[in-house]
């Protein structure tokens with residue numbers, strides 16, 4: 001065996017789970033408004049060989065409790081044995097009877113708890129594996145088929161500032177011309193070549209008008225709208241017909257596979273989802289009913305990067321398109337998303353990211369490793385995820401989490417102030 005090849009295991013000695021809070025602007029969605037802070041949990045896995053791997057996931061109270069529960073069972077496992085890690089997470093959570101929330105604002109309630117808990121541990125193990133052999137995570141996932149990953153401009157209706165606070169630097173976006181200005185700024189600053197509007201906030205005709213204004217202003221940019229299931233089947237069909245030829249896909253117009261299937265029979269553009277296909281057992285009924293044309297993967301709820309590639313294979317087999325979903329996130333997640341997208345040949349749509357909404361001075365990774373160029377992030381080529389933890393920044397954002405008092409308020413798993421009448425299964429219009 002050549003001397004450079006090592007067969008030594010890298011056993012887990014310690015797992016640190018650190019909740020952080022970072023500022024989030026008053027973006028509106030069907031649930032309500034983003035709170036002043038978004039919550040994340042940063043995972044550090046430390047091995048007996050002295051390597052440290054990073055993961056990032058939701059930071060709500062229920063999820064944190066489950067992460068810590070599972071972490072305690074992973075000590076001594078070799079980071080190359082991800083199947084054993086998955087088995088232990090599964091067994092631990094099967095025995096957990098707590099019913100607290102999961103930090104996804106109620107929009108992906110059907111996704112597997114074990115997969116959500118496994119995800120950051122798997123990412124951290126891949127980060128360590130990459131460091132151990134000196135290769136980027138994209139190589140561990142089969143090799144990058146692209147050296148840059150395209151992201152989309154993710155537009156939001158928004159208030160001018162948090163109530164009681166000064167107007168923020170993005171200002172209000174409550175009308176079509178303000179959304180066009182928001183898109184123009186994002187495209188100027190980041191170079192995005194596709195646009196997604198988070199809808200379900202205003203009556204559908206107002207949101208159709210916003211999409212038409214975006215189409216006029218950006219005739220060559222693929223457009224999407226995502227009302228997170230806020231519309232009835234009838235409204236969805238009407239909107240789908242009115243925006244025929246305007247959208248590249250219509251995302252989650254209505255809740256549930258049955259409703260999506262009814263809409264899909266009547267509209268010509270593909271329907272996309274990150275709400276009704278969010279776990280492996282949702283794929284079969286959706287395919288059987290021809291309910292969706294595009295699945296938005298998200299390694300945070302599909303069980304990590306390896307399992308997201310399994311999803312990609314399933315989509316390929318059944319002729320489904322593949323895109324990528326995001327929540328408010330930091331640099332560890334952006335790195336993981338970028339490696340995954342780079343190594344997934346059939347991921348042909350620009351991925352979602354909330355990145356532009358994050359303050360540039362708030363992150364847990366050392367600046368510089370990730371950057372946007374013409375709407376795309378160059379795939380990090382260093383070992384592992386290619387990002388380094390900034391310990392001072394981690395401590396600052398953890399302190400912000402503690403002083404915000406969010407944990408005490410957060411026993412539902414919601415990062416956002418919910419609309420009093422919000423029900424993810426009941427369309428509003």
Ligand SMILES: O=C([O-])C(=O)C[C@H](O)[C@@H](O)C(=O)[O-]
Pocket residue numbers: 027028029104105107198226228274325326327328352
């Ligand atoms: O459907 C989606 O794209 C999401 O669920 C992403 C986020 O939760 C988005 O709605 C948000 O951050 O308000």
